[in-house]
Amino acid sequence: MxxxxxxxxxxxxxxxxxxxxxxxxxxxxxxxxRFESVDGDLAPHHFSVLARLEDGARTPRRLADIEKVSAPSMTRTVGYLVDAGLVGRHDDPEDGRRVLVELTGEGRAAIEQTRRRRGRWMSERVAELTAQEQATLAEAAAILGRIAAR
Amino acid sequence: MxxxxxxxxxxxxxxxxxxxxxxxxxxxxxxxxRFESVDGDLAPHHFSVLARLEDGARTPRRLADIEKVSAPSMTRTVGYLVDAGLVGRHDDPEDGRRVLVELTGEGRAAIEQTRRRRGRWMSERVAELTAQEQATLAEAAAILGRIAAR
DNA sequence: TATTGTTATACTCTATAACTATA
DNA sequence: TATAGTTATAGAGTATAACAATA
Known part of the structure; x- marks a missing residue:
């Protein structure tokens, strides 16, 4: 205070x-x-949708709202991910109009791989800093996280 | 040390x-x-090219190399910026094959306006932090700047 | 022959409008 | 009548290939 x-x-x-x-x-x-980790052919908008599915299945409608794209665009994106075997599309048993999109094991693996690659570039640089600098960055990360969430 | x-x-x-x-x-x-400051209809790739011209005229070829897009793409982008009155296109007096792209006064104003808008979102949040937090972020910014430049 | 820039053409991602099926 | 999803179609932005002008 x-x-x-x-x-x-x-x-x-x-x-x-x-x-x-x-x-x-x-x-x-x-x-x-972003540049240093080429993300193995996984385009940004594809990765973004995959990451949204990590904590459970979503309808295309909900994904479109979250990602701020139109419903037809999400239909297309989901279609690509299905063809790539990264997600599955299932009918919602509770509402016949709805479709549920869900990660496959392959999709989960793709997320992990992308995260690992992205993390490597940063880790290599953070490891070379002094303890003092690392401590400063740890505090800064917390503050920045709060700012971004507001 | x-x-x-x-x-x-x-x-x-x-x-x-x-x-x-x-x-x-x-x-x-x-x-x-990026989201909070809509950039008044100036798309990211348009702004990026404008910013490259701040310290002098460039050829389309050079701009394409810097921005890592093809020459035809840069032809298109420069064409848009010319139509919008933000840059001028002039023949290079020293090499008849070349064209020089240069910022207009309007282009400079557009860069400034975009920068101001982008800065506002961040400033509003930084201003609300404690002196201690601001000091931490100042140190962190310097460290991050060094990391990004390597 | 090499380089700069443009035009021709195609592919991807996006959008709006119209359509189908279900509630 | 409203909602979820898809299909139809069009508009950006990007790419490669082919071309004209100049070095």
């Missing part, structure tokens, strides 16, 4: 400068991670 | 966990910033 006596909150100029620096740093990190 | 006696560098597990947390935080921040 209270702040230490030696530090003062930043003024508008300082806030603006820090925000710009942080924003750019985050964008660059994201871009590097 | 030397580290404080009270902290120890992270082991492989800790590095991996921290990396994943940081990577996700950076991705989420980037995505939020």
């Amino acid at each position: 209270t702040q230490t006596a030696t530090t003062r909150a930043l003024g508008p100029k300082g806030v603006s400068a820090l925000s710009e620096e942080l924003r750019l740093a985050c964008m660059r990190i994201s871009r590097r991670v | 030397t580290q404080t006696a009270t902290t120890r560098a992270l082991g492989p597990k800790g590095v991996s966990a921290l990396s994943e947390e940081l990577r996700l935080a950076c991705m989420r921040i980037s995505r939020r910033v």
Whole structure:
């Protein structure tokens, strides 16, 4: 709640400068991670949908809402994932209009593989930092996580 | 160079966990910033090319190489920006095969406007943090900047 | 002969509108 | 009548191949 006596909150100029620096740093990190790990032919929107299914089956309608794309687009995306064997499509026993999309074992494996590849680039760099720097980043990650969730 | 006696560098597990947390935080921040600031009809690839021209004119060939797209794609993108009045296309007096693409005043204004909009979302959130948190983020931004540049 | 830029053509992802089946 | 999903069709953005102009 209270702040230490030696530090003062930043003024508008300082806030603006820090925000710009942080924003750019985050964008660059994201871009590097994305480029450095080619994701083995799994396009961003395909991976994104797979990840949404990790904690359970979803209808195409719900997936379209979450991913902010149209229903026909999601039909197409799900169709691709079915053909690739990464998800299964089943009729909902409770509502004949509905379809449930669910991860296959292969789909789960694809998610894990993509995550591992992406994590490698970052891990190699974090490992080279001093303990002090790692501690700072751990605190920063928590703060950034809170900011992004708001 | 030397580290404080009270902290120890992270082991492989800790590095991996921290990396994943940081990577996700950076991705989420980037995505939020991108979504929250709609960029006034300026698509990402259009903005990206404009930004490349800030420190001087470039040929379409060079722009295509930098942005990692094909020459025909860049022809199309530059064509759009010319139609929008954001860049100008001029013959290179030194080499008749070449064309030089250059920012117009309107193009410069569009870059500034986009940057301002993007900065606002982040600034609003950074301003609400404690002085301690802001200080942590300032250190983190410097470290992340170094990582991204390597 | 090599390089710069454009045009021709095709593929992918996206969208809106129209259609089918179920509630 | 409303909702879930699909199919039909069109609009961006991208790519490769072929072409014209210049070096």
